[in-house]
Amino acid sequence: MASGAMETEIGxxxxxxxxxxxxxxxxxxxxxxDAMPDYxxxxxxxxxxxxxxxxxxxxxxxxxxxxxxxxxxxxLLWLARKAFFGHVPIPCVHVDTNYKIPExxxxxxRVADQxxxxxxxxxxxxxxxxxxxxxxxxxxxxxCCTFLKRDGLQQVIEDNNFEAVILGIRRDEEGTxxxxxxxxxxxxTFEWNFRDQPPELWDQFKTDFEPGTHLRIHPLLHWTELNxxxxxxxxxIPITSxxxxxxxxxxxxxxxxxxxxxxxxxxxxxxxxxEELRNTNxxxxxxxxxxxEAEDAFERLRASGYM
Amino acid sequence: xxxxxxxxxxxxxxxxxxxxxxxxxxxxxHDTGSLPDGKKxxxxxxxxxxxxxxEWAFLMDALxxxxxxxxxxxxxxxxxxxxxxxxxxIDAPGHREFLKNMITGAASAEAALLxxxxxxxxxxxxxxHGYLLSLLGIKQVTVIVNKMDLVDHSQTVFDEIESEYRxxxxxxxxxxREFIPISAREGDNIASKSANTPWYEGSTIVEALDSxxxxxxxxxxxxxxxxxDIYRFDERRILAGRIExxxxxxxxxxxxxxxxKVGTIKSIERWAAPSQDxxxxxxxxxxxxxxxxxxxxxxxxxxxxxxxxxxxxxxxxVFWMGAxxxxxxxxxxxxxxxxxxxxxxxxxxxxxxxxxxxxxxxxFVNKDDVAELIxxxxxxxxxxxxxxxxxxxxxxxxxxxxxxxGGIVIEPxxxxxxxxxxxxxxxxxxxxxxxxxxxISGVVRLHGRPGAGRTTIARALDRELFNRGIxxxxxxEADVQAGSxxxxxAALTRAGHVAILDVDSNEDLGxxxxxxxxxVFEVAxxxxxxxxxxxxxxxVEGFELPPSTFVTVPxxxxxxxxxxxxxxxxxxxxxxxxxxxxxxxx
Ligand SMILES: Nc1nc2c(ncn2[C@@H]2O[C@H](COP(=O)(O)OP(=O)(O)O)[C@@H](O)[C@H]2O)c(=O)[nH]1
Ligand SMILES: [Mg+2]
Numbered sequence: 001m002a003s004g005a006m007e008t009e010i011g012x013x014x015x016x017x018x019x020x021x022x023x024x025x026x027x028x029x030x031x032x033x034d035a036m037p038d039y040x041x042x043x044x045x046x047x048x049x050x051x052x053x054x055x056x057x058x059x060x061x062x063x064x065x066x067x068x069x070x071x072x073x074x075x076l077l078w079l080a081r082k083a084f085f086g087h088v089p090i091p092c093v094h095v096d097t098n099y100k101i102p103e104x105x106x107x108x109x110r111v112a113d114q115x116x117x118x119x120x121x122x123x124x125x126x127x128x129x130x131x132x133x134x135x136x137x138x139x140x141x142x143x144c145c146t147f148l149k150r151d152g153l154q155q156v157i158e159d160n161n162f163e164a165v166i167l168g169i170r171r172d173e174e175g176t177x178x179x180x181x182x183x184x185x186x187x188x189t190f191e192w193n194f195r196d197q198p199p200e201l202w203d204q205f206k207t208d209f210e211p212g213t214h215l216r217i218h219p220l221l222h223w224t225e226l227n228x229x230x231x232x233x234x235x236x237i238p239i240t241s242x243x244x245x246x247x248x249x250x251x252x253x254x255x256x257x258x259x260x261x262x263x264x265x266x267x268x269x270x271x272x273x274x275e276e277l278r279n280t281n282x283x284x285x286x287x288x289x290x291x292x293e294a295e296d297a298f299e300r301l302r303a304s305g306y307m
Numbered sequence: 308x309x310x311x312x313x314x315x316x317x318x319x320x321x322x323x324x325x326x327x328x329x330x331x332x333x334x335x336x337h338d339t340g341s342l343p344d345g346k347k348x349x350x351x352x353x354x355x356x357x358x359x360x361x362e363w364a365f366l367m368d369a370l371x372x373x374x375x376x377x378x379x380x381x382x383x384x385x386x387x388x389x390x391x392x393x394x395x396x397i398d399a400p401g402h403r404e405f406l407k408n409m410i411t412g413a414a415s416a417e418a419a420l421l422x423x424x425x426x427x428x429x430x431x432x433x434x435x436h437g438y439l440l441s442l443l444g445i446k447q448v449t450v451i452v453n454k455m456d457l458v459d460h461s462q463t464v465f466d467e468i469e470s471e472y473r474x475x476x477x478x479x480x481x482x483x484r485e486f487i488p489i490s491a492r493e494g495d496n497i498a499s500k501s502a503n504t505p506w507y508e509g510s511t512i513v514e515a516l517d518s519x520x521x522x523x524x525x526x527x528x529x530x531x532x533x534x535x536d537i538y539r540f541d542e543r544r545i546l547a548g549r550i551e552x553x554x555x556x557x558x559x560x561x562x563x564x565x566x567x568k569v570g571t572i573k574s575i576e577r578w579a580a581p582s583q584d585x586x587x588x589x590x591x592x593x594x595x596x597x598x599x600x601x602x603x604x605x606x607x608x609x610x611x612x613x614x615x616x617x618x619x620x621x622x623x624x625v626f627w628m629g630a631x632x633x634x635x636x637x638x639x640x641x642x643x644x645x646x647x648x649x650x651x652x653x654x655x656x657x658x659x660x661x662x663x664x665x666x667x668x669x670x671f672v673n674k675d676d677v678a679e680l681i682x683x684x685x686x687x688x689x690x691x692x693x694x695x696x697x698x699x700x701x702x703x704x705x706x707x708x709x710x711x712x713g714g715i716v717i718e719p720x721x722x723x724x725x726x727x728x729x730x731x732x733x734x735x736x737x738x739x740x741x742x743x744x745x746x747i748s749g750v751v752r753l754h755g756r757p758g759a760g761r762t763t764i765a766r767a768l769d770r771e772l773f774n775r776g777i778x779x780x781x782x783x784e785a786d787v788q789a790g791s792x793x794x795x796x797a798a799l800t801r802a803g804h805v806a807i808l809d810v811d812s813n814e815d816l817g818x819x820x821x822x823x824x825x826x827v828f829e830v831a832x833x834x835x836x837x838x839x840x841x842x843x844x845x846x847v848e849g850f851e852l853p854p855s856t857f858v859t860v861p862x863x864x865x866x867x868x869x870x871x872x873x874x875x876x877x878x879x880x881x882x883x884x885x886x887x888x889x890x891x892x893x
Contacts, residue, residue: 041313043589050591051535051549058536058604078579083547085593086578087540171384175367178383181411199407199628199710201414201443204642204703206710222395224386235579 039234045227046079049219051203052182053083056166056217057090059207064120065166066153067092069104070254071239072168072220074111075228078237079219081115090166091118095152104254107240122156150306154190157214164215172224184216185209226277233270244268315386316521319397319413321440322422323430327453331422331491332385332398333363335512338498341387342366363492367398384412391517399436406435406675407628410713413440418447418519420512425464425488426457429472435662435675437472441481442626442677442715444697448476449484449515456490460503478664484518485509525588528552529613531691531699533644534563534606537876538593545576545593546602551644551698553610555594556585561608563600564689565617570596601872603879605646607689607699615691615699616719619684620653625704626661626677629711633672633704635680638742639712643702646688649742650704653681681720685745690716737824740803746777746882748800749825750816752808755832756847758839760862760870764832765809767871772805777882779805786810793818800825805882813853828878831856832870834863 056063065080065088067073080088094108112119157165171178181197183205198206209215220228232239242251249262250273267273320328333350336342350365367383384397399412413419419440423433440448450472458464469486476483487496488504489512495501497512510518530553538545555561559572575586576593586592596602609615627633633652641650658669659677672678693700693715704712741747751768755761765781772779780799787795792812799806800823819825831852839847852859858877860870 038313041315044314047549047589047591054535054547054591082578082580083591084538084540085543085545085576089540172386175383178367178385197408197411199411199713201411201703201710201713202698202701204710206708208640208705208708210708222384 036234037230039230042227042231042234045223046082046231048203048222049076049079050083052205052217052219053080053166055205055207056164056183056219057084060164060215062161062163063090063166064093064157064160064162064164065090066168067094067108067117067119068168068254069094069108069240070168071228071232071243072170072223074237074239075223075231076166076168076220077111077115077117078235088115088117091120091160093120093122093153093156093162093165095149095156096121096123097149097152103240103242111238120156120160122152122159150190162214164217166217166219168220169218170220170223170225170228177221180218180221181206182218182221183207184218186214186216188212188214190214226274229270229274229277233274239270243273245272313393314521315393315395316418316516316519317395317397317416318418318420318516318519319399319416319445320420320422321399321409321413321436322451323424323427323432323436324400324402326422326424326427326430326433327491328422329364329367329398330362331420331451331453331489331497331512332396333366334491334494334497335396336366336385336387337363338494339387339389339513389513389517394516402432406439409436410439410443410626410628413445414443414713416443416445417522418449419445420449420451420515421483422451422453423468423472424454424457425452425461425468426454428468429475431662433472434475434664437476437481438479438661438664438677439626441479442624442713444693444701444715446481447484447519448481449519450486451512452486452488453491455488455495455504456493460488460490460495462504462506465507475664485515487512487515525552525696525698526554528588528696529615530555530561530608530610531615531644531696532561532592532608533646533699534602534604534608535645536604537602539873543576543595544599545595546608547591547593548608548645549591550586550588552588552696553613554585554587555592555608555610560611561596562611562614563602563606563608564614565687566601566606568600568602569611570598570600570602573597599868599872601875603876605648605880607644607646609689615689615696617687617689618719618722619687620720620722621682621690621716622656622679622718622720623682623702623714623716624677624679625672625712625714627672627674627712629674629706629709631706631711632674633678633706633712635670640705641682641684641688641702642705642710643688643690644699648684648686648688649745650682650684653683655680679717682714687722690719692716692718737801737803741824744778744803746805747824747826748778748803748805749819749827749882750796750800750806750808751779751828751830751878752812752816753830753832754853754856755862756834756836756839756850757845758843758847759832759834760867761832762809763867764862764870764874765807767867768874769807771871771875772807772878775879777805778803779807781807781809783809784811797823826881828857828881829853830874831859832862833859834861838863 065076067077077088077092080090092112111117169177169180171180176194179194181200183200184192185198185206186192200206231237242254244250245265245268248264248266250265250267252263265276267276320332322328337347346366351361353365354361367385384395387394387396397412397416399409421433421437421440423429452465452468455465465486465488473483487509488507489496491497495503496507500511531551532548532555533551534546535548538547555572557572557575561570561572563570573595575584576595625633635652635655638649638651641648655669655672656679657666658672659666659679661675661677689699691699700716702714703710704714737748753761753765769779769781782795787810792810792814793816796806796808796816796819800819816827819827833852836847836850858873860873862870
């Protein structure tokens, strides 16, 4: 199934990429092919995610969507436009750690402007000013994530009184996410009680809460990394150029510049990325340093409220 | 590859704790070359650190507590491929304490592998899980006899387990596809046939997986479109929902249940997708109608010729997951597709121990047990018998804030008039009145400049709410001349009414929510000063709309009828919504 409306300007390679994809035409990253591959297996995922987004929108009046600028949350944003017929009636929150790769911010502002998003940018200014960061600063890698991302998010949520936040996490990313629910309650202080999660069956989600509970909603939970790229290809969703190969490396997962590295890759189009993923045995988050610190580093981060 | 072969097939692995479920998943990944690079080394290091022999289960048991206690706590899902197709493997915990996690995992599966350890044989959770699979509607079940290495790969042991468990499944009407002897830890009969079981001629695990049949979409059934929401983001009024069965096309006449209003499909709305005049089961769609009839979340759109039963009483099979037992006579909230309604447990006909299949009469159902019972809903709901249309034949029960039970509809019963509440030896509580009325009480306070349409809207809203059985009443200036406004609305709220305020007021009405269990809805009619001035031929300067509002309606831009539509869409779900919580507090 090919897609209709596509915002061409945003699909255009930005600075760094222009020299790299030299000769590739606008949109050529997507499908310079005779016919689109059979992507019909994505229909069920798409319909399910739309269903979840609509449930969330119906049940919570003060709802926000976390937009990390990466591929997953860009797909999430696209699905929101599908769910709400071209509109994004939910504010999009970006937690800016100040260490994001500059292209990401440029991309964010262009998309937000073009799609008329209600963009809310959060930042833990106190931590940045106090210098409790990593590697420049006094914090360890994990503390830095805690301060800049978790606390940054918590602040935006408190400032705006958001009852629930939609996040683009997936089960196949790592072990603790594989155990998540679509609608996942957190305590006021953001803790995740993963030992006692609500049952979730037949798409009936937990939507009744004791006051003070905060909710995480995960519409992409059941997608895989490969599905994300297949969907980007099918729908021709604009995506930041950092994911595409540049002199033999590309980003597979985007985080903060100091803690994210590239993978070896020559993939410069979406179909090439898809081909690469079909043949890899390397875990997606292997380039995210905070996951590798200790066996349970990521679990502890998540239990305390990290996305 | 065909379409069905591109879509990951969902298989759940269930069985008694320690029988080797997590180990099987780890081994399956290894033997089919699906482990990410470095994963095996990582697990080796984790085992070494704990001073235990290599554990395949650590692949799935990602939580610290799980690895430390060597037990699966929560369900988890992981992807892998055979040569035939991709799979999602759902690992479910086997410990009784975590049954609701097992149910969460199994509810989304298309088929199940049920593990029984050869050295321990059929155990309590082996049976309980088997029963729950049948209640969850999972028909494809293959039984795996694991740890054959501990019984010297004995065919006799295998045969005994097979006949015992086959008989058990027979009692609950489940026909297993096959029984497979394996050793998960040693890799026997996982990806290839093992020399250790020369007497066995059936499938390996991989072959058994590949032989499961993908479940076809429910296109050929009667149409069931439960309405999820109504959108007015632009000039279109779109009814959104997922088609749970059947199909629809532009021009179809739809009946909206339970009200039985009729509307014709004008268009099927999609964004960034090829436009098409029809839609099928599984699609999250949007439709517009040629006429503007009142439709709200929870209505179910069907074709006239193929309507489901609409009733307030039905027989169901329920499994209970709540810490507090399910009780005869108690109120719960029923969620069936997008319908949400309070219900009462009528008669519990029999309570079934899901493990022993012992049946007895009883007035309550404990956690992890199953019962056949009669549910009575406060308002009629549209439903199907589970064996006809499963998506409209299953539901959950919410106790207080928690989803505590799941069930399937066995038989709809004739609609009945409601029983009178049992008389109690105490003062009637505000919540009781709300329960009786079927809606919460409180205040809808209309704000607007003179000329914004306050009186017109108040009267019309009163009529609309009245028509829907809601006890509403308009309060005007004359009504509050003798007493203070808070006193008047307090009395009305206590009496179970929804007071529509057509008066100038800015008093704090917070006490309605904190002490009277009511709700306050601030509604702004936002026609601007110049429009109001020209309507009333008077200056209306100096008026400020309150900052925090429930809904703002631009009464200068839209006609009264539409204003009412917006108010009803917003108000009705709220007014009817929260009273299961109310009931739980009684
Ligand atoms: N001897 C033997 N032990 C096994 C086999 N499969 C699993 N085990 C052991 O049984 C224990 C429980 O396994 P686990 O996979 O955690 O069981 P689960 O609770 O069903 O997930 C672990 O110590 C495994 O090493 C097997 O085929 N043979
Ligand atoms: Mg286990």
